Amino acid sequence: MKQRVRFTKLGKVRFLSHRDIARVWERALRRAGVRVAYSEGFSPRPRLSFGLALSTGYESLGEYLDIDLAEEVDPDQLPAIVAPSLPTGIVAQVAIVIPPGTDSLQQAVTSSTWRIDLPAVAPGDLIAAAERVLALDTLPVTVERKGAEAQLDARLAIVGLTPLGSVLEAELTTQPRSLRPAELLRAVDPMWVAGRVLRTHQWTSVDGARCEPIPFGDLGARGATSAPHAEARAS
Amino acid sequence: MSGERGVSGILTRTMVDVWARLEPHLASVQKPARYIGCELGAEVPPPGPERVGWLLVYPDTYEIGLPNQGLQILYEILNERDDALAERSYAPWTDLEAVMRHEGIPLFSVDTHRSADEFDLIAFNLSAELVYTNVLNCMDLARVPVRSADRAATAPLIGAGGHATYNPEPLADFLDFVVLGDGEEVVSEINAAVAAWKAGGRRDRHDVLRALARIEGVYVPSLYEARYLPDGRLEATVPVDDAPPIVEKRTIADLADWPYPKQQLVPLTEVVHDRLNVEVFRGCTRGCRFCQAGMITRPVRERPAAQVASMVQQGLRRTGYDEVALTSLSTADFSGIEDVVSSAMDDSMGCGNVSVSLPSLRVDAFTVGVAAQIQKARRTGLTFAPEAGTWRMRQVINKLITEEDLYSAVDSAFSQGWRRVKLYFLTGLPTETDEDTLGIIELARRCVELAKANGHNGTVTVSIGGFVPKAFTPFQWFGMNTEVELRRKVNLLRDAARHARGVQIKWHDPRASLVEGLVSRGDRRLGPVIEHVWRAGGTFQEWSEHFRLDLWEEAMAAAGLDMDWYCHRHRTEDEALPWDHLSAGLHKDFLWQDWRDALDEVGLEDCRWTPCYDCGACTGYGIEHIVASAVPPAGGSQGTGQDLRRGGEVPVTLLPRTPVGVGA
Numbered sequence: 101m102k103q104r105v106r107f108t109k110l111g112k113v114r115f116l117s118h119r120d121i122a123r124v125w126e127r128a129l130r131r132a133g134v135r136v137a138y139s140e141g142f143s144p145r146p147r148l149s150f151g152l153a154l155s156t157g158y159e160s161l162g163e164y165l166d167i168d169l170a171e172e173v174d175p176d177q178l179p180a181i182v183a184p185s186l187p188t189g190i191v192a193q194v195a196i197v198i199p200p201g202t203d204s205l206q207q208a209v210t211s212s213t214w215r216i217d218l219p220a221v222a223p224g225d226l227i228a229a230a231e232r233v234l235a236l237d238t239l240p241v242t243v244e245r246k247g248a249e250a251q252l253d254a255r256l257a258i259v260g261l262t263p264l265g266s267v268l269e270a271e272l273t274t275q276p277r278s279l280r281p282a283e284l285l286r287a288v289d290p291m292w293v294a295g296r297v298l299r300t301h302q303w304t305s306v307d308g309a310r311c312e313p314i315p316f317g318d319l320g321a322r323g324a325t326s327a328p329h330a331e332a333r334a335s
Numbered sequence: 336m337s338g339e340r341g342v343s344g345i346l347t348r349t350m351v352d353v354w355a356r357l358e359p360h361l362a363s364v365q366k367p368a369r370y371i372g373c374e375l376g377a378e379v380p381p382p383g384p385e386r387v388g389w390l391l392v393y394p395d396t397y398e399i400g401l402p403n404q405g406l407q408i409l410y411e412i413l414n415e416r417d418d419a420l421a422e423r424s425y426a427p428w429t430d431l432e433a434v435m436r437h438e439g440i441p442l443f444s445v446d447t448h449r450s451a452d453e454f455d456l457i458a459f460n461l462s463a464e465l466v467y468t469n470v471l472n473c474m475d476l477a478r479v480p481v482r483s484a485d486r487a488a489t490a491p492l493i494g495a496g497g498h499a500t501y502n503p504e505p506l507a508d509f510l511d512f513v514v515l516g517d518g519e520e521v522v523s524e525i526n527a528a529v530a531a532w533k534a535g536g537r538r539d540r541h542d543v544l545r546a547l548a549r550i551e552g553v554y555v556p557s558l559y560e561a562r563y564l565p566d567g568r569l570e571a572t573v574p575v576d577d578a579p580p581i582v583e584k585r586t587i588a589d590l591a592d593w594p595y596p597k598q599q600l601v602p603l604t605e606v607v608h609d610r611l612n613v614e615v616f617r618g619c620t621r622g623c624r625f626c627q628a629g630m631i632t633r634p635v636r637e638r639p640a641a642q643v644a645s646m647v648q649q650g651l652r653r654t655g656y657d658e659v660a661l662t663s664l665s666t667a668d669f670s671g672i673e674d675v676v677s678s679a680m681d682d683s684m685g686c687g688n689v690s691v692s693l694p695s696l697r698v699d700a701f702t703v704g705v706a707a708q709i710q711k712a713r714r715t716g717l718t719f720a721p722e723a724g725t726w727r728m729r730q731v732i733n734k735l736i737t738e739e740d741l742y743s744a745v746d747s748a749f750s751q752g753w754r755r756v757k758l759y760f761l762t763g764l765p766t767e768t769d770e771d772t773l774g775i776i777e778l779a780r781r782c783v784e785l786a787k788a789n790g791h792n793g794t795v796t797v798s799i800g801g802f803v804p805k806a807f808t809p810f811q812w813f814g815m816n817t818e819v820e821l822r823r824k825v826n827l828l829r830d831a832a833r834h835a836r837g838v839q840i841k842w843h844d845p846r847a848s849l850v851e852g853l854v855s856r857g858d859r860r861l862g863p864v865i866e867h868v869w870r871a872g873g874t875f876q877e878w879s880e881h882f883r884l885d886l887w888e889e890a891m892a893a894a895g896l897d898m899d900w901y902c903h904r905h906r907t908e909d910e911a912l913p914w915d916h917l918s919a920g921l922h923k924d925f926l927w928q929d930w931r932d933a934l935d936e937v938g939l940e941d942c943r944w945t946p947c948y949d950c951g952a953c954t955g956y957g958i959e960h961i962v963a964s965a966v967p968p969a970g971g972s973q974g975t976g977q978d979l980r981r982g983g984e985v986p987v988t989l990l991p992r993t994p995v996g997v998g999a
């Protein structure tokens with residue numbers, strides 16, 4: 101039985117790496133007594149699969165994890181079962197059963213929405229910059245991929261830019277090309293220094309319709325911890 | 336980022352300050368997760384005037400220091416008290432240190448990010464000598480004067496414990512107090528002395544130092560004076576106050592009384608030895624003459640098997656680890672090891688396989704039974720430590736495993752499916768000839784043949800360390816090999832290994848062994864040398880990329896001291912040693928006789944299964960071995976080369992010491 105879980109990464113735990121987060125989840129599930137299916141072979145590993153890595157230092161309200169369970173667990177109960185075993189800042193908000201053959205998170209997710217704090221940028225400058233960038237056809241930027249420098253057209257990866265005071269809300273694609281918030285800022289204005297960077301949503305495309313791996317709208321009905329509440333708990 | 340993002344709701348003003356100032360820089364340093372704390376099990380009481388505050392510091396990186404069991408044990412014992420609190424700190428890596436110095440951020444605890452100088456005591460764990468410059472660096476980052484003589488009454492007391500404290504003299508200028516031996520009981524006595532001093536308004540620092548010196552196991556260097564002879568040798572180290580002329584180590588009588596850590600810390604980021612650790616016994620009486628740990632931690636005190644089993648089961652459930660290490664100086668010697676391993680492997684968690692690792696496996700007691708047990712779970716390589724390449728050499732060092740013991744253990748490993756075996760050896764041992772040195776490769780080559788006989792291409796990795804003589808061992812009088820000689824031997828081994836297919840060789844930098852040797856048996860005159868190296872930027876000397884022999888040579892020259900004189904000179908029986916005013920329980924004449932026996936290639940039996948030699952560790956303190964089984968584990972020669980049929984009684988009967996010749 102496979103379940104998909106949405107969780108947060110807020111506060112001090114944002115300094116954990118992607119690998120650290122995987123290890124934290126493995127141990128939390130063991131502590132919680134949730135039986136996970138193991139891979140075969142010489143060195144069996146629990147079958148957990150995560151979505152695209154969140155850069156170390158960034159926070160998130162919408163991280164996802166697929167768990168291959170070795171036993172039946174009520175998805176409505178799973179967040180509460182693992183809650184005491186997770187560190188402060190990592191809150192499992194909701195779980196759903198996913199049918200066999202569901203696309204992996206890595207395949208399914210096409211873009212993320214970010215909130216980037218720019219405390220030193222005046223709101224007017226932010227509005228102007230966003231308008232300027234959205235009007236461009238191309239926006240070349242040099243990025244590092246697998247240890248090598250690569251040229252990328254950042255404009256193709258920008259789905260939307262919305263200035264909210266001194267916060268820039270940006271939707272950036274993850275495939276076919278991915279653009280990270282730091283790279284966006286470098287392309288827009290190399291002088292900008294980001295404060296907090298928060299991923300608020302990840303998006304998939306199902307039959308052309310944009311939706312989330314687990315829709316946020318389900319939260320209230322399931323009685324799970326709401327995102328803003330989760331954020332308050334971590335702070 | 337916002338400063339109100341604290342932990343546990345404890346908000347002191349300075350804590351907010353340190354975290355708030357630190358946080359914006361964490362995104363730009365390597366592995367920032369090592370500075371956030373947040374481990375499972377990290378719970379500390381709020382500070383208050385009724386509690387003595389301890390900052391326990393491991394003076395190396397978080398990844399190395401976090402798993403240290405000694406530090407975790409004291410952390411728990413102190414935090415269980417209602418008149419103490421303990422937090423932890425680790426040496427910041429050089430990138431963060433640069434930020435901290437630039438921004439004026441002090442050394443901080445990872446628990447609550449309080450500044451180090453807010454604690455009443457800062458206590459360092461000294462597991463190795465090359466961290467000494469980091470100790471000074473941490474004090475400086477804590478805004479505490481590095482020399483104890485320069486500290487005001489209000490400054491934190493600076494203490495140290497751990498194996499390296501058996502010769503604390505090179506750090507005598509810097510440490511206010513030093514603890515010898517097991518810390519479980521003595522921390523509470525130290526806490527009481529400091530609490531009384533605090534309650535009295537912490538007026539005179541000298542008062543608390545004298546109170547500490549009255550506690551058994553606590554050494555206060557400033558209450559002693561080192562006197563030297565005209566030829567430069569030490570005459571004696573004598574108390575200048577009413578401090579005891581000899582400071583004895585502390586030993587807990589029964590490990591069963593101390594089932595710690597009960598709440599082993601589980602880090603959120605990767606560290607070394609990232610697994611559940613359960614200490615199955617403390618002390619070792621195999622009597623390997625190079626091994627300081629085995630000499631200073633006597634007698635053997637086994638944990639009851641039932642307690643081991645419950646610590647394993649509860650620990651796995653609480654931590655979520657899928658690996659447990661049964662730790663000790665020689666785990667295969669634990670009475671009933673096979674039963675303990677099989678109960679640990681019992682899949683009662685219902686969460687997949689648990690793997691068991693047995694660090695410090697002696698080859699002799701490595702039975703096929705144990706191999707079959709551990710192989711059920713994940714396997715990495717297996718490591719054995721024959722330590723020397725020929726039987727003659729192993730008699731000198733009293734590591735009495737025969738070649739047959741080694742081959743049967745390796746054969747058993749290869750037949751059970753292992754593909755990689757690692758063998759640890761020392762070079763530069765007393766009386767070592769090139770034949771002994773090259774015997775290492777011969778042993779390794781024959782182990783590779785055993786892999787072939789088992790039908791696969793196994794590899795054997797030979798790891799070579801340069802031998803460094805340590806205090807309170809029979810080799811404490813031995814002039815260690817020079818760096819040139821160690822390098823020659825390493826090259827000899829590399830050449831030989833080139834012609835031995837399947838044998839890989841790794842070696843420790845002989846330059847680092849030289850400095851380790853200098854500090855291990857150095858005296859108080861090395862204080863300025865350590866300070867010089869630290870001031871010149873020589874921190875993280877355990878890390879090859881930061882090690883700087885030139886700084887040590889420069890510092891020795893500046894102090895007018897001779898490296899040769901300290902490291903390479905054989906010392907004589909009548910020479911006063913810098914640690915003569917300290918005691919690990921071992922009689923000096925026992926050690927001297929054992930040194931003579933080594934030179935005569937005479938081995939000595941393990942006293943836990945044979946009559947007592949009166950080394951002093953039991954008799955001096957009125958304690959005994961605690962060993963569940965009165966006879967040695969079954970199978971093989973147990974590496975003792977002894978006739979073990981008569982090993983049917985647990986001592987302690989005092990008999991005249993009669994070393995036996997073995998294997999002749």
